[in-house]
Amino acid sequence: MSACFNEKIYQTLLQSTQAIPWALDWNSKRFSFVSDHIEARFGWPNESWQTVRDWISLIHPEDRQKTVETWLKKCELGINHQLEYRCRKVTGEYIWIQDTIHVIQENGKTTAIAGLMTDISETKTLESELIRIREQNRNLQRTDSLTGLANQACFDEHLSMEYSRAKRNKSALSLLMFELDDFSQYYNFHGPLMGDKVMLQVASLIEQNFSRPADKVALLNNNNFAVILPETEEMTAQLLAESVRQTLFEAKLTHKRSSVTDRVSISIGCAAFSPQTFFRTLSGFLEKATVNMHRARQMGGNRVFPRPTLFQFLGDEVTEGNVTKHDQSRRL
Numbered sequence: 001m002s003a004c005f006n007e008k009i010y011q012t013l014l015q016s017t018q019a020i021p022w023a024l025d026w027n028s029k030r031f032s033f034v035s036d037h038i039e040a041r042f043g044w045p046n047e048s049w050q051t052v053r054d055w056i057s058l059i060h061p062e063d064r065q066k067t068v069e070t071w072l073k074k075c076e077l078g079i080n081h082q083l084e085y086r087c088r089k090v091t092g093e094y095i096w097i098q099d100t101i102h103v104i105q106e107n108g109k110t111t112a113i114a115g116l117m118t119d120i121s122e123t124k125t126l127e128s129e130l131i132r133i134r135e136q137n138r139n140l141q142r143t144d145s146l147t148g149l150a151n152q153a154c155f156d157e158h159l160s161m162e163y164s165r166a167k168r169n170k171s172a173l174s175l176l177m178f179e180l181d182d183f184s185q186y187y188n189f190h191g192p193l194m195g196d197k198v199m200l201q202v203a204s205l206i207e208q209n210f211s212r213p214a215d216k217v218a219l220l221n222n223n224n225f226a227v228i229l230p231e232t233e234e235m236t237a238q239l240l241a242e243s244v245r246q247t248l249f250e251a252k253l254t255h256k257r258s259s260v261t262d263r264v265s266i267s268i269g270c271a272a273f274s275p276q277t278f279f280r281t282l283s284g285f286l287e288k289a290t291v292n293m294h295r296a297r298q299m300g301g302n303r304v305f306p307r308p309t310l311f312q313f314l315g316d317e318v319t320e321g322n323v324t325k326h327d328q329s330r331r332l
Contacts (some may be wrong), residue, residue: 020117024052026075026110041119043090060086060094071101075113078105084120098122113157144219147203155218155226160217162216162230163282166273171230172271174237176284177293178206178225178244181265181301185257187222195222198253205251209244226289234272238308241268245304260301268304269293 020041023033029052039045048054059067063085074081080102086094103116118269142154150158159175165172180186180202187195199222206225207217216228229237245266253264269292271285296305 006273018118019116022049022117023112023114029053034113035047038117042087042095058088060088062086075101075103075110078103078108078110095119095121110198110203147200147219149203149207149225150216150218152218152220155220155228157215158216158218158284159228160282162228163273163285166230168277170172172233174229174232174234175271175273175289176227176229176237176241176244177269177271177289178227179267179293179297180223180225181260181267182255183223183264183296186255186264189257201223201251201253202266203266204243204246205247209240209247232272233274234270234277237270238304238306241270241304244268245302249302264283267296267301269291269296270304270306 018041020035020038021033022031022035022038024030025032026087031049031054034046034049037318038049044058056064056068066084067085069082070081070131083099083101085097085099087097088094096119097113098118099115100118101113103110104112104114134172142151142157143149147247161174165171183195186198196275203217203219203225206227210227210229211219216229218226218228220226222229227239227240232240245268248257248264248266249261251264255264257261258265269289271289273279273285279288292305299305
């Protein structure tokens with residue numbers, strides 16, 4: 001074949017691959033060849049690529065050390081390889097480059113390297129979008145679709161993690177279990193639209209009472225919420241539970257079918273893990289909080305069990321916010 005014909009084939013291949021071929025003398029670290037197409041693709045004129053330092057200076061600062069260290073190690077060992085890094089265009093914009101590098105050796109020593117630089121920015125953008133979608137899907141699988149709170153699966157995972165940590169560190173951990181009093185009757189009487197609206201209000205009211213990043217509020221089903229409170233003693237957890245109960249009661253969300261009171265109310269059970277109060281198993285810890293929640297409901301609802309120690313001196317005299325139909329019947 002003629003040299004002219006070979007040149008035409010080369011130019012045709014070059015245009016079709018969108019890659020920038022280059023070659024470097026290893027001993028001098030000077031470029032022996034850089035395609036003229038580099039200016040059209042990256043904005044840098046061909047003559048600006050003189051030494052390896054020119055290339056290094058264009059690598060993104062966050063990628064530079066790792067890229068150069070890998071490049072040097074692989075080239076010295078005679079290993080062909082690929083690099084992915086961000087490279088600065090003449091406009092200041094960074095684009096993702098995939099550099100496919102072939103190492104040429106003589107007598108076991110590297111003498112030259114040649115490579116193809118390809119713009120993979122679009123591929124990287126697609127990869128980032130896929131990662132974002134996967135993370136979004138993962139979050140959707142771990143959150144309740146209505147309230148945005150953690151769901152049962154997320155709750156189980158988080159409780160297991162915090163229980164193991166508390167047990168290992170001998171630190172405090174409290175768990176609150178919530179049951180909306182007679183809320184299935186609310187749904188049946190008012191319908192799902194009103195039921196969902198109130199559920200959103202309740203979820204928001206509960207979440208507002210727990211501001212620490214470590215606290216985990218979860219919706220387990222249509223009637224039950226839970227809150228995991230790391231590094232929280234029992235008395236503090238009980239007071240927080242009472243704050244939730246009172247806040248919801250004072251919101252005066254009408255509930256005409258409740259056997260407890262005339263508004264939406266909640267029964268809360270508390271369990272606390274500490275070096276002094278030791279649960280052998282996670283299931284035992286969870287069961288204790290659940291049993292206490294049911295006790296609160298059996299005692300008339302709209303209350304916390306065990307009752308906060310600071311309130312126990314009141315005996316049977318309860319505050320207005322604690323009054324339930326059960327309490328009213330006891331007074332008559």
